[in-house]
Amino acid sequence: MKIKKTLGKISTTILWSLLTIITLLPIYWMVLVSTRTPVELFGKPDLSPTFLEKVHWKNFTKPFIDGIYSDYLMNSIIVATSNAALVTIMALMATYALSRFKLPGSESIFFWTMTNRMAPPAAFLLPLFLLFSTVFKFGDATLFDTKIGLILLYCVFNLPFAIWLLKGIIDGIPRELDEAMIVDGANLFTIFRKLIIPLAAPGIAVTSLLSFLFAWNEYLLASTLTSVYARTIPTGLSEFVTTTGTNWGTMAAVALVSMLPALLFLFLVQRHIVAGLTFGAVKG
């Protein structure tokens, strides 16, 4: 019996080692490509690691210092950060309303928010493009190719899951605490500042990190609704596809840089990612 258990353990470990290699090998190759000159990449692929002194830094400096990609990076940072902030604030307000007030029809509103996240974005490309470029007009300014346009747009995809995540947490804060504060004469703002935000802090952190991540990673809408000034890093990455004679090293470098926040967040949100991706339907 004991031998059988040990064998089981060994085979599981081997299985998972293989999986880990399969997961990491393509990423490892991308890192390698980003460190090499076009000449080194020619011919038989060489999987041995590149030493630090041999790294071809031009792959990074060419797009990010000489090229336009520093602007793309800045746009991505601004869009993702503002979107995360906006979504978190709006979701907190909405969730508090859904959780504390018995509003007629609030169940349907709750359900409706989710359908927005489920719809395929490709079906909304054309109307959003037309609305952004011609219909939503403020004088001469349109939403097309602006960061504000993207920030508002990503709310549609981030708000639903943010509300679902926060609802579980705010429902868990006892109502008696709010009521006691109201009796003491506190207004809504004070309740948020002194009670809801401190108690829901971990949930708020997860919500804003995941919103940031989704906004950072989004490609399709960003590529359709921007042209010059508001392009984000994923759209920049796709520009490598069409150019003839792709510079693989530069492409790998850009891909690597746009992956960095994801890697950073992995350590922070790993335990909550399941809840985030399933709208809190399954707790991680």
Add this chain to the structure above:
Amino acid sequence: MLSKNKTGWLLLSPTIIILVLVGLVPFFYVLYVGFFKWNPLAVDPSMQFEGFGFNYRRLIFDQVFLESIWRSIKFAFVTLFFELTLGFLLALSLLSSFPLKSFFRGVHTLPLVIAPIVVGSIFKLFTVQGLGPLPHILKDYFGYTLNYGLNADQAFWMIVIMDIWHWTPFVTLTLLAGLSALPQDPYESAKIDGANNFQIFFYITIPMMIPVLIVVIFIRLMDSLKIVDEIWMLTGGGPGYATRFTGIHIWKEVFEKRFYGLGSAMSILYLYITIVICWILYSVMASRGKDED
């Protein structure tokens, strides 16, 4: 002091306004444009009303569009099958303890946070002819030529493999979360009654996991039906029409050929089909779940 309900609506209003403006208005707008013949690049670039359903009637005979829908559906179910099987096995294996488990689990989570477009780039670099190690390894050790730039079947299956790489971790982690939350009593009673592992799995684990399975299947189907980014990066929809999934087809019709009216009709049909598939699946699974309770 505002009345209680008014405060509630006030707090909800920013969310509702945004979702109406950027979620609901586009939906009605695309429904509206779908009734027109409209191509800004044509001789007559204005919108011409064509009667209800004209564009939709045209789509019924649009071979390329219908094939793209069939392709998307096939893709969604093929990847669902592999991801669910693999993910369930992996989730079960994570219930036992073995060395380096948390490290393995951490690495397994990695693909989930990577942007789809970056996943496409990673796979392009890894598998493209003349650069990636994969075609070389396959050629040298197995004598198999991988060139999905030319071979339609290879292109489709390459995207299936990429999707499995990207999303199996989601299935694994979600099912693991579900499995760890299951009550232990039924297992103990089953063991006392002398049930074997197979019976335990099929008669206890699966029925108890149905709510979690519904969530996973739902989310995975929705997400694979709307896949665009990875494919755009890896194959660009080619070779030929081999990897032209519905999302990519709509993009090409609308932004390359500028068929605004027809593209709108496509968008609506696409939306409709997505909803119908999920609704059918949901009712089937929900009723089966009830039978077994």
